[in-house]
Amino acid sequence: MASAKQKESLMNRTRVIADVQESLSVTATILNESKIGLDLEGMDLGVDGQVSLVTMALQNGNIYIFDVYSCPMIMFDGKVHEVLESERILKVMHGAFGDAGGLLSNFNVRLKNVYDTQCAFTALQLSDPRLLDNDLVPHTIGLNDLLKFYKIAPNSAKSRMQNSYRGNPHIWKTRPLTDDMLHYAAADVDALLGLFHRMTKEYALKQNRLLLDNLIYETLFNHVVPLTIRKRRQFRQNQLRRWRTDLNGSKRLFPYIEDVNPKDHLWRNDYNAHLANAKLMHNNPINRMYHKEKDSHSEEKIELIDTKTYQSFNKKFYFDIKQSKTTKFIKISEVNMDQTRNQIHISLSVVGHLRDHLNALLTAHQNTPKRRHRETHTLKSEVLIKDTRRYYLDLKDNGRARFVTMSQLLPVGGKLSSIAFPVQDLVPLLGLLEDIQAEHGSPEDEDRSLEGNYMRCKNKRFFFNVSKNEKGTFMRISEVVPPTYRASITIPQQSWHRFIETFHATSDLYESAESSTSRPDSQCDKVSDE
Incomplete structure (x- = not known):
């Protein structure tokens, strides 16, 4: 009362x-x-x-x-x-x-x-x-x-x-x-x-x-x-x-x-x-309306389709399934007890590849005996490259517990964003991703093509991805230069060998012309720029 x-x-x-x-x-x-x-x-x-x-x-x-x-x-x-x-x-x-x-x-x-x-x-x-x-x-x-x-x-x-x-x-x-x-x-x-x-x-x-x-x-x-x-x-x-x-x-x-x-x-x-x-300054249309910024008609509208949550020991995960004009994607948010948050974004079409890599970490966890460590050790690492995005997945052991980190490295600016969760949460999170894929995915959305490759040369990054459309299979080579430059070319599958032959022929012509002078060592490599 x-x-x-x-x-x-x-x-x-x-x-x-x-x-x-x-x-x-x-x-x-x-x-x-x-x-x-x-x-x-x-x-x-x-x-x-x-x-x-x-x-x-x-x-x-x-x-x-x-x-x-x-x-x-x-x-x-x-x-x-x-x-x-x-x-x-x-x-x-x-x-x-x-x-x-x-x-x-x-x-x-x-x-x-x-x-x-x-x-x-x-x-x-x-x-x-x-x-x-x-x-x-x-x-x-x-x-x-x-x-x-x-x-x-x-x-x-x-x-x-x-x-x-x-x-x-x-x-x-x-x-x-x-x-x-x-x-x-x-x-x-x-x-x-x-x-x-x-x-x-x-x-x-x-x-x-x-x-x-x-x-x-x-x-x-x-x-x-x-x-x-x-x-x-x-x-x-x-x-x-x-x-x-x-x-x-x-x-x-x-x-x-x-x-x-x-x-x-x-x-x-x-x-x-x-x-x-x-x-x-650009997060909300109300902000733009009251501060007389440019209208939002030119901006791509992103619609929130569904939200799923998962409660871990001392943090909460939000899986926001969103749709833009061209694609569906998942925003995974890790919210800690102090309300700080970390986020990664992944296309819904790549969830199948992500699950494969997470299953590989789960297998490594089950097959690796536990040992006491004073420092954090990485037991297994996986890399997922699709289009111009890179994801790093690591199974780690700090002596007290094992945990998984998922990191996304953005192509422009090289910004690294990571989330982490205990390894015991891996199975339910895999189930959650499977449910999301079943509910919101479609056969045309799923991309089961080979994962891409990546190389870096000075300040340039090159991404190699193989995709398919109604005209056939092709390779897209994307060049990314921070902070904003991005360009790409596509090569049909039937032209790959001719492209490689032409590339080598052009390279041989240059080398023969420069044979009398010493060439500087190449500064191109495949190392990560983490």
């Missing part, structure tokens, strides 16, 4: 905004606030996700849910963005990483003046080692667990909505919004301001404010200046290793205190940093 009354009280204080004029009236009030609780709901929140709801909790207890999915115009015409980008209003959030990425990619809105309670608890653990486990590594805490830690009533709707989200990752597209969805969104922000007041009283946090400020900045700007943030985190990891070594050799506990050089540009928390990731 008490929970029903609490829910009724919460919903009486909650108001849904899906109209520009109503939004203008509400934001005029919010802009006079000094601090608010803030949370976002959406589909796969991050730079590749979509924002559905923006929820704000005021100090008087009122809660406003802005439905930016049904009415995206309220973000700018309704002045919601002014609240989010205000440097005067403090936004109390929990786990702002995905929310910041979603706002940036969907609307080009950059959060400012944020207090992230998840970052605050990480800083608190490093400031008070008694909160750490024996490995002295801070763990990422969920909102409900943090509320329980401070003896604040948690969000009772969270587990129910999380189960619904697992069954339907696109639940936040559902309209009209259900009572459970509204209750969950409102309850997530209702306790944030109370939690903020509890955490700001922590003496250890007051002594380590620089660490907290840096952690929050890195959470918000990981999508804007990713290379800078990566260098900052690597620097901190080195400091933490030294701190753990000193702490293990000491008879008393002492905190980790952030030690940075303020003159180093890496440690300037510049909230006016330029937008470094061009992908964010």
Whole structure:
């Protein structure tokens, strides 16, 4: 009965905004606030996700849910963005990483003046080692667990909505919004301001404010200046290793205190940093519409057909089956506990080849006896080359467990993206790929032709692939020069021998003409440019 009354009280204080004029009236009030609780709901929140709801909790207890999915115009015409980008209003959030990425990619809105309670608890653990486990590594805490830690009533709707989200990752597209969805969104922000007041009283946090400020900045700007943030985190990891070594050799506990050089540009928390990731500027048509960029008619439309999920030990995998004008492909996303993600893309026509290579790794795992290693060893490696994409599959053993890594090397720029999973997940993932191929593949989609070959010459990459069409078999030779140049030729099968003979004849003519001079060593090879 008490929970029903609490829910009724919460919903009486909650108001849904899906109209520009109503939004203008509400934001005029919010802009006079000094601090608010803030949370976002959406589909796969991050730079590749979509924002559905923006929820704000005021100090008087009122809660406003802005439905930016049904009415995206309220973000700018309704002045919601002014609240989010205000440097005067403090936004109390929990786990702002995905929310910041979603706002940036969907609307080009950059959060400012944020207090992230998840970052605050990480800083608190490093400031008070008694909160750490024996490995002295801070763990990422969920909102409900943090509320329980401070003896604040948690969000009772969270587990129910999380189960619904697992069954339907696109639940936040559902309209009209259900009572459970509204209750969950409102309850997530209702306790944030109370939690903020509890955490700001922590003496250890007051002594380590620089660490907290840096952690929050890195959470918000990981999508804007990713290379800078990566260098900052690597620097901190080195400091933490030294701190753990000193702490293990000491008879008393002492905190980790952030030690940075303020003159180093890496440690300037510049909230006016330029937008470094061009992908964010073109990720969503709403962003282009409100920032007067070129229309999206020239862009190829990509349709999401289906999504499948797989839960591993400490990470979750999303398999998004998508279709463009010319092909179907799978986007495999690995989402870790800290909401960082890695992605690879593979054409649906190549899934058969991928399964063959994964089965080869499975056979190697079953036939290779386990041994203890102090370092990570690669037990077997496979390479898949199709068109101008390369995939590296490795079975590895680090002494504690075996795992599989799948890496995709893009032809332009040589960017390597990898996902990893325990070897015990290999069989169910093979079954999942087989199901996807059976449900969404077709005989004409499947490409069972031979895999390709690859060579590199200085800054050029050449890909050799054999394919078939209604006219017969042919070889495509693609030349790729970073960052943007790409060209290809096709040679029918009946002309392969003549092409090789002509190539050798031309080469012999050159060599005979240059026989009197020494030729430089060839700089072309087949080594990988990982």
